[in-house]
Amino acid sequence: MGRGPNLHKLLGDRPEWSNRLVEARVAKGLTQDRLARQIGVSQTMYSSFETGRSEPPFVVLCKLTDALGVSLDWLLLGPRSVPHASTAPVKEADIRVIRQAAQDILGVLDLKA
Template structure:
């Protein structure tokens, strides 16, 4: 059963468009929109793709999902993923690390136990035990001040509806691969997530909820890049460093005496 007619009508009204508005954008007669919404006619593929873009929906959602009754498809209860988890001899969960070079392979291998066993594993203290964690190595500079090579520790998020706008997440997506971004949740409005880089030189972009395979909320990071004190307070001058060195030398002298 196709839900196309009802979905076009519902989403068009939700976006505040008249039939004429939509017809103008598609460069067709208004009567064709009426026919689509009444189920008297169905759009050709090229027109259907345009309709999906205007209504900010996927073709599959338009055809196979009752949006008015069930809500956006991306917000529906997703099938529980069976996560491949490694454990030590004490049956304590390890954190599996996905290095930069393995991120492409992870898209195909994240559900394959043999693939996951080949990835590095480690423990971190003080993480709450009720969550499952995974680590991802960053590439690039889109999330400065975190630099390339920083390792993000993420807690598994089961449902997309649990994504909280403004927080940072590692998303494993069919369309963009493995990405670490600040995420804004617009799934209820248009079935999409809005991804923003902390580095303002990178433009924000959207991903459809249906394209998201895994979500990991950032909980900690590991980096070899130490914070620069000069970022938050005045940098020490050579004179200051010289005075500090003299004080240390004086303290050492007193200890020897």
């Protein structure tokens, strides 16, 4: 199973997703330690996600979104208007990212594509 897309390459140096991670955690009234325990990582590791020093694996991203009650697209990309599917061109790079994410999910579920 591949690690999936590199968030740093997709989102830049101090990614905004880490700010949204802090925002969502605080809105839920959780400490870093409590959330880290919920998703099965150390507080030190979780802190590195919030500061942008490290990137959570896809499985951990899924656990984070579940624990925080946010969507993966909101966490990674933030609130933005999405054009209607019939008018939005699909880029080949987007298709590759979606395929890799699907393979990662199926791998976590121990299924084959």
